[in-house]
Amino acid sequence: EVQLVESGGDLVQPGRSLRLSCAASGFTFDDYAMHWVRQAPGKGLEWVSGISWNSGRIGYADSVKGRFTISRDNAKNSLYLQMSSLRAEDTALYYCVKGGFGDFYYHMDVWGKGTTVTVSS
Amino acid sequence: QSALTQPASVSGSPGQSITISCTGTNSDVGGYNYVSWYQQYPGKAPKLMIYDVSNRPSGVSNRFSGSKSGNAASLTISGLQAEDEADYYCNSYTSSNTRVFGGGTKLTVL
Numbered sequence: 109e110v111q112l113v114e115s116g117g118d119l120v121q122p123g124r125s126l127r128l129s130c131a132a133s134g135f136t137f138d139d140y141a142m143h144w145v146r147q148a149p150g151k152g153l154e155w156v157s158g159i160s161w162n163s164g165r166i167g168y169a170d171s172v173k174g175r176f177t178i179s180r181d182n183a184k185n186s187l188y189l190q191m192s193s194l195r196a197e198d199t200a201l202y203y204c205v206k207g208g209f210g211d212f213y214y215h216m217d218v219w220g221k222g223t224t225v226t227v228s229s
Numbered sequence: 230q231s232a233l234t235q236p237a238s239v240s241g242s243p244g245q246s247i248t249i250s251c252t253g254t255n256s257d258v259g260g261y262n263y264v265s266w267y268q269q270y271p272g273k274a275p276k277l278m279i280y281d282v283s284n285r286p287s288g289v290s291n292r293f294s295g296s297k298s299g300n301a302a303s304l305t306i307s308g309l310q311a312e313d314e315a316d317y318y319c320n321s322y323t324s325s326n327t328r329v330f331g332g333g334t335k336l337t338v339l
Contacts, residue, residue: 143328145330152232152316152318152330152331152332152333153267153269153275153318153320153330153333154330155320155327155328155329155330158327158328165326167325167326167327167328168327169230169327170230203274203275212322212328213322214263214280214322215263215265215277215280215281215320216265216277216320216328217277217280217286218277219274219275219276220274221274222274
């Protein structure tokens, strides 16, 4: 069974940094693209970032470009999101999502349960 | 990176069919056959319902179908059931090497 378990969410002050992690199991992690998707309280889904199987292709939403960095460690079956210069509008539930085979132009299929990031003073 | 356009809400009676539209541009929906649809219940993670415009993952009811014409994609649910009441989101790959969601549609089963 495919499982994605996010961690690292916390209450942080504006301007600070935070690192999210996602532990993957149940599939050959290094064959698939991975994504981060967030959902602010009471709002819709927002794609944040995606990374191809070998980290060769990476994309970011304009809202986080230059502040967030996605990475993966295929040896550890893990996905990361380094978030810096956090703003109140980054407050959301962050989902780790399994992408398609290889690159992230394919659909996202399996979602974790999410980890909550709250940015507030 | 503008969000794809979906109606905020749609409704239908049990047994009826409804269609949710998802309008983009030729840089996203119109440019690629990489449109997918997700169902989300309150407090739950989204679930993939349709991928690559019209393909259903294993286990998804054949009452759900997808299509695309030009810059607009659609999700149709036939034989509406109470359990279909949820939020639905479309998603597409874009020419900017990103993905983009629609704003979401709340489906009410009357």
